[in-house]
Amino acid sequence: MSLSVRILGASGGIGPNRRTTSILIDEDILIDAGIGVGDLTLSELQKIRHVFLTHSHLDHIGFLPMLADMVYSPDSPPIQIHALPATLKALREHVFNWVIWPDFTCLPTPAQPILEFRPIGSEEQVTIGSREVRALPALHTVPTVGYGVIHHDGMGFAFTGDTTSSEALWDALNALPYLDLLMIESGLPDEMDSLADLSKHYTPHRLSDDLDALRHDPRIAITHLKPGHEMAIRQQLQQSQYASRMVLLEGAERFELHAQNRTLKAG
Ligand SMILES: [Zn+2]
Ligand SMILES: [Zn+2]
Numbered sequence: 001m002s003l004s005v006r007i008l009g010a011s012g013g014i015g016p017n018r019r020t021t022s023i024l025i026d027e028d029i030l031i032d033a034g035i036g037v038g039d040l041t042l043s044e045l046q047k048i049r050h051v052f053l054t055h056s057h058l059d060h061i062g063f064l065p066m067l068a069d070m071v072y073s074p075d076s077p078p079i080q081i082h083a084l085p086a087t088l089k090a091l092r093e094h095v096f097n098w099v100i101w102p103d104f105t106c107l108p109t110p111a112q113p114i115l116e117f118r119p120i121g122s123e124e125q126v127t128i129g130s131r132e133v134r135a136l137p138a139l140h141t142v143p144t145v146g147y148g149v150i151h152h153d154g155m156g157f158a159f160t161g162d163t164t165s166s167e168a169l170w171d172a173l174n175a176l177p178y179l180d181l182l183m184i185e186s187g188l189p190d191e192m193d194s195l196a197d198l199s200k201h202y203t204p205h206r207l208s209d210d211l212d213a214l215r216h217d218p219r220i221a222i223t224h225l226k227p228g229h230e231m232a233i234r235q236q237l238q239q240s241q242y243a244s245r246m247v248l249l250e251g252a253e254r255f256e257l258h259a260q261n262r263t264l265k266a267g
Contacts, residue, residue: 001130001151001153001155001258001259002155002256002257002258003025003026003131003149003151003155003156003157003256003257004024004025004026004027004254004255004256004257005023005024005025005149005157005181005183005254005255005256005257006023006024006025006253006254006255007023007036007183007221007223007249007251007252007253007254007255008022008023008024008034008036008037008039008040008251008252009021009022009034009035009036009037009251010036010183010221010223010224010249010250010251010253011224011225011227011251012059012185012187012224012225012226012227013059013226013227013228014035014227015227017250017251018227018251019034019035019036019038019039019251020034020035020036020059020060020062021034021036021054021059021060021223021224022034022035022036022037022063023036023159023183024040024044024048025131025149025157026131027044027047027048028047028048028049028050028128029048029049029050029051029052029128029131029133029149030048030050030051030052030067031051031052031053031054031147031149031159032052032053032054032060032061032159032161033051033053033060033061033062033063033064033067034059034060034061034062034063035059035062035063036063036251037063037064037066037067038063038066042070045067045070045071046071046073046076048067048071048079049077049079049080049128050079050080050082050126050128050133051064051067051079051080051081051082052082052083052120052133052147053081053082053083053087053091054083054138054144054145054146054147054159054161054162055083055084055087055138055140055142055143055144055145055161055162056086056087056090056091056094056142056143057142057162060161060162061087061091061095064081064091064095065095065096065100065101065104067079068101068104068114068115069101069104071114072108072114077112078112078113078114078115078116079114079115079116080116080118081115081116081117081118082118082119082120082126082133083117083118083119083120084119084120084121084122084135084143084144084145085119086142086143087142087143088117088119090142091117092105092117096115105117120135120145121135122135122136122137122145123135123136123137123172130151130152130153131149131150131151131152132149132150132152133147133148133149133150134147134148134149134150134172134176135147136148136158136160136161136169136172136173137166137168137169137172138160138161138162138163138166138169139163139164139165139166139168139169139200140161140162140163140164140200140201141199141200144161144162144163145161146158146159146160146161146163146169146172147159147161148172148173148176148179150176150177150178151178151257151259153259154177154178154259155178155180155257155258155259156176156177156178156179156180156181156216156218156257157179157180157181157182157183157255157257158173158176158179158181158182158183158218159183159184159223160173160182160183160184160185161185162185162187162200162201162224163184163185163200163201163202164196164197164200164201164202164206165202165206165209165210167213170210170213170214173214173216174213174214174215174216176216178216179214179216179218180218180219180257181218181219181221181255181257182214182216182218182219182220182221183221183222183223183249184202184207184220184221184222184223185201185202185222185223185224186201186202186203186204186207186222186223186224186225186233186237187199187201187202187203187224187225187226188201188202188203188226188229188233189203189204189226189229189232189233189236190203190204190205190232190236191232192229193205193206201224203236204233204236204237204239204240205236207237207240208237208239208240208241208242211240211242217245218245219245219246219247219255220242220245220246220247221246221247221249221253221255222237222246222247222248222249223249225248234248
């Protein structure tokens with residue numbers, strides 16, 4: 001058994017070969033619905049049964065309306081959209097409001113809609129077959145969670161969402177039973193520290209400091225680099241003592257996690 005993590009988008013902006021955040025877990029679970037969703041074929045889109053949203057920002061939800069419009073099949077149960085209540089409220093009021101897009105939570109019929117909104121608490125979990133998806137508290141400018149995906153056979157993946165330094169997040173990451181791959185942002189370069197503070201994103205220096213708190217020993221997949229600053233962020237991350245474990249995501253990677261690869265730091 002393995003846990004498949006396919007990165008569809010991992011940029012902090014747009015441009016040639018840059019797509020915003022979206023991750024496909026196995027074939028049926030999508031985390032965030034940024035521009036990367038647009039690369040999936042119709043049959044891949046139709047296999048998605050659960051979408052977990054980290055927060056309401058457009059770079060993470062922008063392609064959810066298009067996804068909903070693509071996947072209708074009279075025999076399929078609704079796609080479950082898991083997110084914080086504040087995120088679901090924002091989607092209802094500002095996106096699926098019949099102005100920006102139709103309300104697919106009551107189409108084609110309220111009894112069997114295309115999307116079903118499922119509120120999740122900031123440390124709640126949902127079991128889907130052999131996998132458990134656990135919300136992780138993050139710290140951003142709007143209510144945000146990350147997600148840990150734990151396979152019962154002993155594999156673990158976590159994505160932090162957009163976040164800055166937060167003790168609760170690192171506590172929650174440490175509480176995961178396994179963590180083979182950690183996808184975390186480093187959105188802005190060190191010299192933009194005050195903007196990172198305002199917009200609540202990580203910089204390479206802050207991230208490197210906080211990684212000291214992690215008791216697991218995962219590969220570290222860096223995401224959400226701001227176009228125009230990618231080179232500076234890359235160079236600053238190379239100074240980190242964790243550089244050898246880092247991979248800077250381009251947005252088209254696939255990771256297959258196997259139980260035997262798991263390592264856990266002592267203590
Ligand atoms: Zn954001
Ligand atoms: Zn973002």
